[in-house]
Amino acid sequence: MAYLKIDLQFFSQEKTEKATPKKRQDTRKEGRVAKSADVNTAIILLFVFLFLWFFGSFLREDILKIFEISFNEYVLIGVTEQSIRLMMTDLSIQAAKVLLPIFLAAIIGALVSNYMQVGVLFTTKPLILKLERINPIQGAKRMFSARALVELLKAMLKITLVGVVTFTILWLHKEEVFRLTSTSPNTTLAVIGNLTVKMGVFTSILLIFLSIFDYVYQKYDFEKNIRMSKQEVKDEYKKIEGDPLIKSKIKERQKQMAMQRMMQEVPKADVVITNPTHFAVALKYDEETMEAPQVVAKGVDYIALKIKTIAETNDVVIVENRHLARALYKEAEIGDTVPEQLFQAVAEVLAYVYRLKQKI
The missing domain is CATH 3.40.1690.10 (secretion proteins EscU)
Known part of the structure; x- marks a missing residue:
């Protein structure tokens, strides 16, 4: 009669237990948290395009000023090393006036989106180079994993929906677009800016809606990855509470000291x-x-x-x-x-x- 040997340790190594508070704390210190990059992207885009919606008219004047100076003054000056240096310096300053507020809005959006997901967290551990990250075998496994398939489907869905939103907005304003060839530069810039901002805002709102589902998935995947085996839970409990043998020795020592004092x-x-x-x-x-x-x-x-x-x-x-x-x-x-x-x-x-x- 044949007997089948079963290694009971195999079952104790299965990660079936929820992560303990200490495991969560240690994982957080390493920079590993439940976080969706789609949430960050969507909120950053929303902040940027809302900024352009409310303050775009002020930026338009600065952009028109750059074109005006370029076509009225810079085309007439002589090409020398000094003139080019002065021209590039002036253009850089003018461009910074336009871009810096947009960058600031993007930074605020990034901070808000990260705070909404993980709270306040500062760590440099994710920046440390790990050789397993450049391991081609591990890289191939990641490329053909279920997570990679989810990311591919997610990207295709986003491209499709963004294309639909963009096309719909352009179609609804097709008459304005067709008239751009006969309008002034100021009007053309205003119409293009208005359409761009509308497409950006609606696309951002759509991406935020989609990113909610992505965050739920990332949360589920994160919880699954930090699960612990029963043995790991026991080992961690021993570390926190102390080894029973050591605890008994400590109690014995405390009893001896109390006896001496008595x-x-x-x-x-x-x-x-x-x-x-x-x-x-x-x-x-x-x-x-x-x-x-x-x-x-x-x-x-x-x-x-x-x-x-x-x-x-x-x-x-x-x-x-x-x-x-x-x-x-x-x-x-x-x-x-x-x-x-x-x-x-x-x-x-x-x-x-x-x-x-x-x-x-």
């Missing part, structure tokens, strides 16, 4: 009440600073024996009282005052201790 308080006690062999409770009382006697140490068996040994070494009075020792051990913790119901019994013990010390 034993250091025994010589300062006024009395140690014992069982006599199983329980030992050390009490201290100062009329000026304490409202009631305080438990400074307690223990059973070996610890009780150690408390009594230290008390004997430091001439602390030891009183045997079985019921009181058990009651104090059960009712009060180290640092607590004696419970009210035990005041009378403790007071009698302390009175005995004080009388004993006076006789000594």
Whole structure:
């Protein structure tokens, strides 16, 4: 009879678990976030064309000024090194006046779109060169992956819809376009600018609508890529909470330190009440600073024996009282005052201790 061996570790390595908060935080620090480039492109285009819609008339005057100076002045000057330098400098300044506001609108759009998707994030890790990025085998896998197919279909859809929007706007304004050959340069520039802005705004709105679906897909793909196996979740939990063996050692060390501090308080006690062999409770009382006697140490068996040994070494009075020792051990913790119901019994013990010390 044949048996089929199954490696159970295979199942533990399957990435079926959602990413933990720590994994998400580490991934974010690396610059890996759910982000759609289409959202960035669409919002940047919308900001630029809205800027042109509202402020295009001011830019038109600057553009016409460039043409006017070029055709009226620059064609008449002599061609020398100095004249060309001055001409290029002047044209660069005029072009900057036109382009810089557009660039500023694009930058604002980029910041807004990134903030909407990932919030505030500054990291240089995505800029670090990684050899696997230039690996031809990995590159071929990316080219023929399901993600590449989705990107191809997405690009074809965008080209088709943008073409439809552009054609529709031109068709609706075909009469204005046909009259451009008989209009003035100022009117021609105004009509072309108006049509361009309209095509840009409507195309941007359409791209924003499409980019919503792309962002949903990118979010899904990102969540799938950062999934963790059950073993990875366990390992991460161990790193966060600490290895159980190390934690037990830390607790043991803390217990030892607490024990040492407790034993250091025994010589300062006024009395140690014992069982006599199983329980030992050390009490201290100062009329000026304490409202009631305080438990400074307690223990059973070996610890009780150690408390009594230290008390004997430091001439602390030891009183045997079985019921009181058990009651104090059960009712009060180290640092607590004696419970009210035990005041009378403790007071009698302390009175005995004080009388004993006076006789000594």
